[in-house]
Amino acid sequence: MQHNLCRQTLRLSFSSRSSLRPCIRLAHSDAQFTSAPQQQTRTTAFGFKTVPEDAKESMVKEVFDSVASNYDLMNDATSFGVHRLWKDTFVSSLKPGRKGPLRCIDVGGGTGDIALRILDYAKDNHYDRETAVEVVDINAQMLKEGFKRFKSTMYHNTPQISFHEANAQSLPPSQFSDNSYDLYTIAFCIRNCTSIPEVLKEAHRVLKPGGTFACLEFSQVGNPFLSSLYDQYSFTMIPLLGTILAGDRDSYQYLVESIRKFPPQPEFARMIRDAGFSTGKDVDGGAWTDLWGGIASIHTGVKV
């Protein structure tokens, strides 16, 4: 399986490098998407741009191919390391392993950030070495980074961790069967998906009854003062840091724009309920928990 994965990642990495630049440029050229033959195609948001639904998947893939190698460095640089605290809070709020081993699926978790935290939390706090995480990502480059990182941990080559290349909107039922997971996590990924309802539907399908859906995602800041500061910072500093540290302004511009296009907390909570999940009340501390005033937010739902 590992050999297969390596082969797949290598194949994809070659193809993506050749097509990266034209694709990113395409994303910022409005004229190409407003031409007559495309009037009938369904569109979706790609940052602040509107693009055909079919195109978004590959464009997002290209963005993450582009940032994969510098992903963790850039996350640390742009958030001053705060993303680590958020991820810690996210995992510890789920308390994996507290009431016995869990079968978890971490979607969009290519670099293994969440998976590693889940396994460490279960091991360190509840002496649980049976909890297993299946990491799923559409992007082979990110999976490759995660696979590499896990080689330095005790989980490498154990049944506790596995990596799968798949689309969150259509997880192959042969591989990800119905009612099979206790915990579905998705961190800083769902806003990049073409259709959020499709992702939620798949999450509902693969979770066992009583299983928990947990999503960590950038969200809307409630405080107007903090919100304007945050806007200033993210639209000026993050693309600049992208240029300096990763040599790729466009990808980071997209990441910032996609955060602003993501639905606010109550609307996303409603989408989670529409997919069939039950949630708490529509307040901070109920259906969602705001982190740092809403810069990021943890949404949870239960398949009842």
Added chain:
Amino acid sequence: MQQTRLLKLALPLVRTHGFTREALARSVLQLPAPKAHTDPLPDAAVSALFGSGDQARKTLIDAWLTEGIRQLQLVDVKASGATVRELLRARLAYNEPVLGYLPEAFALMASPVSGSPPLDPMPALKHATGIADEVCYISGDASLQLAWYTRRASLAAIYMAAELHQLSSPKTAYAFLDSLFESSSSLESTLGEVSLFSNYITKSWKGIIKSSGIL
């Protein structure tokens, strides 16, 4: 909403499991046949639906208190002719099946979220005034202005004292409630007489001042 439904299903389980996360987790076992689960909800699911840690227990206690008010609303006062005293007796009777778990529940309600102040009396006061207000409303109390407040405040104080008494001595709680009503009505009449007397004195002084030509 499913969360509310599960809370309702968890209420009968309080008798056996107390105000615990376990009672909430087991609520899914009580769902009707096709939807009933075979296992209780996992810990993460209880946190996701009802709040993390003790917050989930507080959610259950709140639901139980709300159900207590709802049960009072079901009493048909016109048909049964129930008085305020009987309504408060009915509310005390609602406590009986879970009496053993109530001290801990009230202690949890009085525990502040952030650790300051060390004891938060607001939830207990809200609980008692909520019951007093509901009882007044159901019984058709028509008092106005200051009397509106004094009526509710005295009923809340009576109920709170009776409930505290019930926690330590359940059997004598109803007699204690009756004695409180009697002493409160004598207190009320004494207060009324004092106010009438002071009114009379004021009027007399006014008359004396007027007749002496000062005003």
